[in-house]
Amino acid sequence: MNLVWQRFTLSDLPLSQWRSSSYLYRLVGPLQAWRQSSWLMQWAEGIGAGLISLVFALAPFVANELVGVLLLASAGYWVLLTLSDNTRTAATPINLLVLLYWGIATVATAMSPVKNAAFTGWTKLTLYLLFFALMSRVVRSPRLRSWLITVYLHVALIVSVYGLRQWFFGAAQLATWVDPTSTMSKTTRVYSYLGNPNLLAAYLLPAIALSLAALFAWRGWMPKALALTMFVVNTACMILTFSRGGWIGFVLIVFVFLVLQLFWWSVYLPSFWRKWSLPLLLGSLALVLTLTVAFVDPVRDRVGSMFAGRGDSSNNFRINVWTAVIKMIEDRPILGIGPGNTAFNKVYPLFQVSPRYSALSAYSIVLELAVETGFIGLSCFLWLLIVTFNQGVRQLGRLRKFANGEAFWLMGAIAGMLGLLGHGLFDTVWYRPEVNTLWWFMVAVIASYYNPPRLLMGSHPDEQD
Numbered sequence: 001m002n003l004v005w006q007r008f009t010l011s012d013l014p015l016s017q018w019r020s021s022s023y024l025y026r027l028v029g030p031l032q033a034w035r036q037s038s039w040l041m042q043w044a045e046g047i048g049a050g051l052i053s054l055v056f057a058l059a060p061f062v063a064n065e066l067v068g069v070l071l072l073a074s075a076g077y078w079v080l081l082t083l084s085d086n087t088r089t090a091a092t093p094i095n096l097l098v099l100l101y102w103g104i105a106t107v108a109t110a111m112s113p114v115k116n117a118a119f120t121g122w123t124k125l126t127l128y129l130l131f132f133a134l135m136s137r138v139v140r141s142p143r144l145r146s147w148l149i150t151v152y153l154h155v156a157l158i159v160s161v162y163g164l165r166q167w168f169f170g171a172a173q174l175a176t177w178v179d180p181t182s183t184m185s186k187t188t189r190v191y192s193y194l195g196n197p198n199l200l201a202a203y204l205l206p207a208i209a210l211s212l213a214a215l216f217a218w219r220g221w222m223p224k225a226l227a228l229t230m231f232v233v234n235t236a237c238m239i240l241t242f243s244r245g246g247w248i249g250f251v252l253i254v255f256v257f258l259v260l261q262l263f264w265w266s267v268y269l270p271s272f273w274r275k276w277s278l279p280l281l282l283g284s285l286a287l288v289l290t291l292t293v294a295f296v297d298p299v300r301d302r303v304g305s306m307f308a309g310r311g312d313s314s315n316n317f318r319i320n321v322w323t324a325v326i327k328m329i330e331d332r333p334i335l336g337i338g339p340g341n342t343a344f345n346k347v348y349p350l351f352q353v354s355p356r357y358s359a360l361s362a363y364s365i366v367l368e369l370a371v372e373t374g375f376i377g378l379s380c381f382l383w384l385l386i387v388t389f390n391q392g393v394r395q396l397g398r399l400r401k402f403a404n405g406e407a408f409w410l411m412g413a414i415a416g417m418l419g420l421l422g423h424g425l426f427d428t429v430w431y432r433p434e435v436n437t438l439w440w441f442m443v444a445v446i447a448s449y450y451n452p453p454r455l456l457m458g459s460h461p462d463e464q465d
Contacts, residue, residue, distance in 0.1 A: 051077055060194055061193050094136075105122060198245060204246070334375065368431070
């Protein structure tokens, strides 16, 4: 059974043999001579980190079109790096599955009933995945990884501070985000620079996870105090979005991060705590959540609305959208309609329940993946998730042997991914560039810790640089 699991998760995949025999990999490196003689390319990875930093620094504040231009520049730079590669940067199982998913999305685009619209979505998807490819290469350097995380955390702090300002001084509600018949109809939902509280909540979830990690990864009292400030401010702002999906994501982040912490410290714990720490953790979290729901009125009202069914207008809208989306999936179950919201907007009106329930997306990333790329694409994406989390846990165990503090960033990335997935089960702001770039950043961070199977025995984790 263990062998089957290793094969399924590609844990023992001989990538070095694949590279030596792959026609695709022979495209890597034809411009090596130019790179060796180029003065500018001496700082190739640093330039890549600069482009990624620009995306993180500007995404919450500028139009999506400008972010698209930066993603295009990043994609072009990745192509240049690949063609001039003189190090033969190792591929990972995660990268291969991302490539497979892109291939499935490409076939889905070619088979789409609305090819032109699907091609628009395919172009956006390609830019995101090339951005991931650049990030997974750059963040293999612990120094650049730490730099990019620090840039994002500081930008997220600015976004959160402005969100808290909206809470204290008021902000115009740009849309009806709360059921007007509920007791929370007059409650301010902060949205900061992003214009949408659900989008803001998703944007802040990785910041919450990484600021938790920074508490352990950053050295010195001042950096740790800054990390604690970031965690408190980001969490407060996220809570004040009153995004139910965001709250689900937050609970998942805290739970997963604490579980990974228990795994990390378990080798130092007495036998009693090794046995009972996880049950005590689960009981404590359940108690805190129960008390919060019981005694904090806004939280009780918002959590209660999750179980109100069609009695809540937001729930009712989503249920009607999901009903139509399921019909869309039944109509094209194999490869879907093609990627992107443009294709979705072309096909959805043919299946919508009534003109009152128009939608821009499926309001669930699981349904969105199924409707865009069919069950083939959804299965591939789920496989990617399993392989990614498996690699994360494997590498965490490896780093624990050497007591390497870089492991805390790995914990933050795993928790951040699960938080975004929890949020995305009931929303699709995951597809917005402010969030999607962060999602692939979390995946890239996990991929950056990969060591080929032949190096797993007796190699020091810092040797990957």
